[in-house]
Amino acid sequence: ELAFDTALASRHDRHALRIAGGMTFLLGVKRREPTEAHRWARHAEALLARLGNDDAQRMRLVSNWASVYALAGDDEQAQALYDEALALARAVDESSIIGTLLNNIGAFHAERRRPELAQRYLEEAVARQEDLLGPDHPGVLRTRANLGVIAVMQGHYLEGRRILETVLPRQQAALGIDHPEIAVTLEGLATALTRLGELEKAREARERVLEIRLRVHGPHSRPVLSAEANIQNLLISEGRKAEAYERGVQLLAVLEAGENVDPRVRVQVLENLAVSRMDVDPTEALQRANEALELYRSVNGGERDEAGLMLTVGRAHEELGDRKRALASFEEILRRSPSPVEPWVRVRAAFGQARLTHATDPVAALTLARQAIEQARAVVELDRETQKAVHEIEEWLREHP
Numbered sequence: 596e597l598a599f600d601t602a603l604a605s606r607h608d609r610h611a612l613r614i615a616g617g618m619t620f621l622l623g624v625k626r627r628e629p630t631e632a633h634r635w636a637r638h639a640e641a642l643l644a645r646l647g648n649d650d651a652q653r654m655r656l657v658s659n660w661a662s663v664y665a666l667a668g669d670d671e672q673a674q675a676l677y678d679e680a681l682a683l684a685r686a687v688d689e690s691s692i693i694g695t696l697l698n699n700i701g702a703f704h705a706e707r708r709r710p711e712l713a714q715r716y717l718e719e720a721v722a723r724q725e726d727l728l729g730p731d732h733p734g735v736l737r738t739r740a741n742l743g744v745i746a747v748m749q750g751h752y753l754e755g756r757r758i759l760e761t762v763l764p765r766q767q768a769a770l771g772i773d774h775p776e777i778a779v780t781l782e783g784l785a786t787a788l789t790r791l792g793e794l795e796k797a798r799e800a801r802e803r804v805l806e807i808r809l810r811v812h813g814p815h816s817r818p819v820l821s822a823e824a825n826i827q828n829l830l831i832s833e834g835r836k837a838e839a840y841e842r843g844v845q846l847l848a849v850l851e852a853g854e855n856v857d858p859r860v861r862v863q864v865l866e867n868l869a870v871s872r873m874d875v876d877p878t879e880a881l882q883r884a885n886e887a888l889e890l891y892r893s894v895n896g897g898e899r900d901e902a903g904l905m906l907t908v909g910r911a912h913e914e915l916g917d918r919k920r921a922l923a924s925f926e927e928i929l930r931r932s933p934s935p936v937e938p939w940v941r942v943r944a945a946f947g948q949a950r951l952t953h954a955t956d957p958v959a960a961l962t963l964a965r966q967a968i969e970q971a972r973a974v975v976e977l978d979r980e981t982q983k984a985v986h987e988i989e990e991w992l993r994e995h996p
Contacts, residue, residue, distance in 0.1 A: 623663030877914035
């Protein structure tokens with residue numbers, strides 16, 4: 596702020612523009628304060644107009660602004676600004692900026708559950724960055740970590756784990772063990788470990804993420820709340836549903852009292868509450884799941900997570916004895932293209948359809964159950980959730996010969 600005031604007082608507009616752009620990024624991305632970030636972005640826009648809308652300067656400002664909108668949950672505006680920034684970067688041939696932008700856009704699509712699109716941006720980013728900066732530059736390592744996260748999202752858990760475990764010590768050497776980017780890598784690694792059934796190691800990684808983010812961002816910040824929601828999810832995987840529910844209720848109270856909270860974190864907490872409550876109070880589970888699904892559809896239209904939410908809604912209807920609505924949820928999941936839907940979600944939807952069909956058409960039900968097992972075994976890497984589903988279906992088939 597002092598530098599900005601000094602630059603204005605000395606009529607050093609170009610320097611004032613650089614500072615305003617940096618403040619936009621610092622406040623909007625690092626500190627998660629979008630209102631203040633927008634104020635500084637308006638200062639930058641005014642200075643840019645006075646300087647004549649130089650493409651290189653505009654590219655930096657638009658890139659920062661895109662990241663602010665992305666973190667604030669305004670995906671449409673973020674996408675438009677990222678596209679503009681990348682076009683400007685290619686036009687002025689700013690190689691270093693292009694690599695960073697491609698990584699940011701890839702990460703943006705990854706968070707929106709568009710892994711194939713994210714991978715295209717990230718692969719171009721790492722090729723450009725490595726040529727320019729070398730293999731151990733923090734920017735290159737960040738992009739490689741993002742590629743590891745993408746591998747996990749695509750169901751390549753062993754490959755994702757390998758990439759992330761290779762990147763992690765190099766990042767720690769370059770950045771220190773408490774850097775925020777270490778938490779991002781650990782979060783992806785924890786997901787891979789959970790999918791592979793290594794829950795103790797996953798817990799170590801999740802708790803380390805929370806520790807780093809508490810130190811960097813402070814309590815009740817968006818990154819900390821996201822880390823808390825992931826631990827809540829891990830508790831469910833560990834079979835500790837009562838603890839998961841208690842933690843979720845506390846988290847939801849914090850979310851409802853906070854400002855500028857990412858709605859996707861709320862979706863995750865609500866879904867975890869629904870799953871943890873399913874066996875105890877299916878009415879509450881249905882209410883939480885429907886709320887999560889409605890909120891998810893209002894902020895993010897991706898089919899991958901929506902299918903998981905629909906599965907939870909269907910299970911709650913089944914627990915409540917509403918066969919028609921439960922069957923409708925399961926059938927809707929199975930009508931969707933297999934690629935965006937996680938394998939375990941499809942397998943459980945097919946199993947649900949089989950259970951609900953058995954009373955009226957037992958032959959068709961048994962066929963559906965066997966097809967669900969065949970679908971699961973066709974998956975290249977059978978994750979923990981899919982394996983659990985297969986065991987349950989096999990047990991059900993033994994009980995319904």
